[in-house]
Amino acid sequence: MKRTFLNLFLINLITGICAVALSAQPVVSGLKLADPELEITLWADSPLLANPTNFDVDASGRIWVTEGVNYRRSKTRGGGDQVVVLEDTDLDGVADKSTVFVQDPYLVAPMGIGVIGNQIYVSQTPDIIRYTDVNRNLVFDEGDTREVFLTGFIGSNHDHSTHSVIGGPDGKLYFNQGNCGAKITDGDGKTFYVGSFYYNKGGPQVGWNFNPTTFAGKQ
Incomplete structure (x- = not known):
């Protein structure tokens, strides 16, 4: 008996400027593992989801996925990108149900998601958006709330x-930030700076210099 099972979530290919959803099964079948006690299987595949950028698992074992079909120059999805919820309803080890929690015109390749109770945090630069699924029906609908x-x-x-x-x-709450820089003010009015040599000239969009040497050590 295999002592450990590895689930391959999805392999999604991006060709040119378009996100092309292809089945990952041929790739999974061709993978070889060094340890004979391990097994790798495909858990979720297209069309249940497309071009995933991040995912989180909720307390009920459902997987929430941010999709980035409209990443960079690929603008193939009208109405904005989506957050979908995947489930294995018959408990056979393979996802068989996909529910669109939200499709939002503001979502353009969101890069992060965190599900805490009925609150869903989605990282959509320049914001982290908090959706609250008030009635817990896995769909953002009337009565639910959305805030920055x-x-x-x-x-x-x-x-x-x-x-x-x-x-x-x-x-x-913990989150990570890449090397693009940030200037964040929380609800208490405290401002945090993330410096960047990647974007080191600042600009009119933020009105400050990204170069960390210009503000390092300042309160």
Whole structure:
């Protein structure tokens, strides 16, 4: 008996400027593992989802996925990108149900997602957006809420900016930020700077210099 099972979530190919969803099964079948006690299987494939950028698992074992079909110059999805919820309803080890939680014109290749209870944090530069699924039906509909949780991340439609949001055991939220820089002000009015030599000239969009040597050590 195999002692460990590895699920391959999805392999999605990007050709040219268009995201082309192809089946990952031929790739999975051709993979070879060095340890004979391991097995790799395909858990989710197109058309259940397309061009995933990030995912999180909720308390019920469902997988929430941000899709980036409209990444960079690929603008093939009208109405904005989506967040979808994948489920294995018959518990056979393969996803068989996909629910669109939200399609939002503001979402253009969102790069991160964190699901904490009925709150869904989506990293969409320049913002982290918090959707609240009030009735917990896995669909953003009437009565649910949407708000900008934090803003000021640089790098629109760019994979060098903010990504996942993770809830820690201390009740705090953790997230990472790439090398595009950021100037973030929280609800208490405290401002945080993320310097960047990648974008080191600042610009009118933020009105400050990204170069970390210009503000390092300042309060």
